Amino acid sequence: MAAKKLRIGLVGYGFMGRVHSNAFHQASHYFDSEYEPELVAVCGRDKANAEVHAERWGFSSVETDWRKLVERDDIDLIDIAAPNDMHHDIAIAAAEAGKMIMCEKPLGRNAQESQEMVDAVEKTGVANMVWYNYRRIPAVTLAKQIIDEGKLGKIFHYRAKFLQDWTIADDLPQGGAGLWRLDAGVAGSGVTGDLLAHCIDTAIWLNGPIDNVSGVTETFIKERMHTLTGNVEPVGIDDASLFLARFHNGSLATFEATRYARGHKALYTLEINGENASIMWDLHDLHRLEYFDHSDEGRVRGWRSIHVTDGDQPYMDKWWVPGLSIGYESSFVHQFADFLTGLEGDQPAMPTFRDALATDLVTDAVLKSAQTGQWESAGA
Numbered sequence: 001m002a003a004k005k006l007r008i009g010l011v012g013y014g015f016m017g018r019v020h021s022n023a024f025h026q027a028s029h030y031f032d033s034e035y036e037p038e039l040v041a042v043c044g045r046d047k048a049n050a051e052v053h054a055e056r057w058g059f060s061s062v063e064t065d066w067r068k069l070v071e072r073d074d075i076d077l078i079d080i081a082a083p084n085d086m087h088h089d090i091a092i093a094a095a096e097a098g099k100m101i102m103c104e105k106p107l108g109r110n111a112q113e114s115q116e117m118v119d120a121v122e123k124t125g126v127a128n129m130v131w132y133n134y135r136r137i138p139a140v141t142l143a144k145q146i147i148d149e150g151k152l153g154k155i156f157h158y159r160a161k162f163l164q165d166w167t168i169a170d171d172l173p174q175g176g177a178g179l180w181r182l183d184a185g186v187a188g189s190g191v192t193g194d195l196l197a198h199c200i201d202t203a204i205w206l207n208g209p210i211d212n213v214s215g216v217t218e219t220f221i222k223e224r225m226h227t228l229t230g231n232v233e234p235v236g237i238d239d240a241s242l243f244l245a246r247f248h249n250g251s252l253a254t255f256e257a258t259r260y261a262r263g264h265k266a267l268y269t270l271e272i273n274g275e276n277a278s279i280m281w282d283l284h285d286l287h288r289l290e291y292f293d294h295s296d297e298g299r300v301r302g303w304r305s306i307h308v309t310d311g312d313q314p315y316m317d318k319w320w321v322p323g324l325s326i327g328y329e330s331s332f333v334h335q336f337a338d339f340l341t342g343l344e345g346d347q348p349a350m351p352t353f354r355d356a357l358a359t360d361l362v363t364d365a366v367l368k369s370a371q372t373g374q375w376e377s378a379g380a
């Protein structure tokens, strides 16, 4: 039976606000923990909308100013599910107030903001984590286990893509609710910090640090009406971003993200080729890990399509019976459950703010390389 209360204050009731609220409820239904989450307050600028979220998801109060939320004595943990320009100030204020922090990705709009956030949580010693949820898809976690056991042998190649198509229309405005991702001042960057950040986090986790990168970006639509000013303004984000990378282990990589791949909504794929085996994974078929093992007997050797739903596969013993699937939202349930487990022991749940800083160093290097036309170091 859970004994310790974990009193949560959530900032943002949009897409991630809903996904996180679901995770707070579901985690204790499926995973054992000493902690019992209590949904104390949700914060958003629009009080009526915040009240709708509070009513629907069981938060007992609302705030319209995140500073008031952070100051409250009845909150242990601040969860940041607001746009990227809010992460830095909220996280630093929360750390200074001694609150635990869970923050959405990317950690900051650039590595400098992220470094300041790392400094704040490390100075005050508060528990912290960034919501890079794709690590917690069971098939991706299984890939990590297979790689860590050395089954791939020496790794030669890493290949990742994240493709969408929702910004092709040239009359789509930028900025404001729902479209803040197109406003560089709020988002920090375009697909590099939004989509590639996910690919980079998973890649560093699976294949180790990235040493240097060579990137190219494009902004296909140069001006858009800004929702907040009503004026046509230059577009500052990258619409597409592609880069080559060298990992510290000697492997070579290609990464690609765009919002201009007609027909693709959220096609996140990755492939890793090692001397003994290869793996492939595709978000649209998230339960499957494709696995090729060269040591299989030649006559029956081929790509295996592993349906990752069995009790001896990551996380799946906590859900239904073998063969039955879980969904996108479950990766957040796993991540919150792991965060609680991290609070109970000496090993905090990853990625911590410091782990996530590594991704922002890579995205900064990609954007710099796209400007300079040179290879750029992705190290600290």
Ligand SMILES: NC(=O)c1ccc[n+]([C@@H]2O[C@H](COP(=O)([O-])OP(=O)(O)OC[C@H]3O[C@@H](n4cnc5c(N)ncnc54)[C@H](O)[C@@H]3O)[C@@H](O)[C@H]2O)c1
Pocket: 011, 012, 013, 014, 015, 016, 017, 043, 044, 045, 046, 064, 066, 081, 082, 083, 084, 086, 104, 105, 106, 131, 132, 133, 177, 178, 194
């Ligand atoms: N882990 C993932 O897979 C994933 C997916 C989507 C978004 N994200 C990240 O989550 C964050 C939020 O994205 P989203 O898609 O939920 O955005 P969203 O636009 O759906 O929601 C943003 C929320 O923040 C609130 N907000 C904005 N300014 C605020 C302020 N000053 N004070 C309080 N609340 C404020 C808005 O009212 C809204 O409720 C971003 O950092 C984004 O990069 C992560």
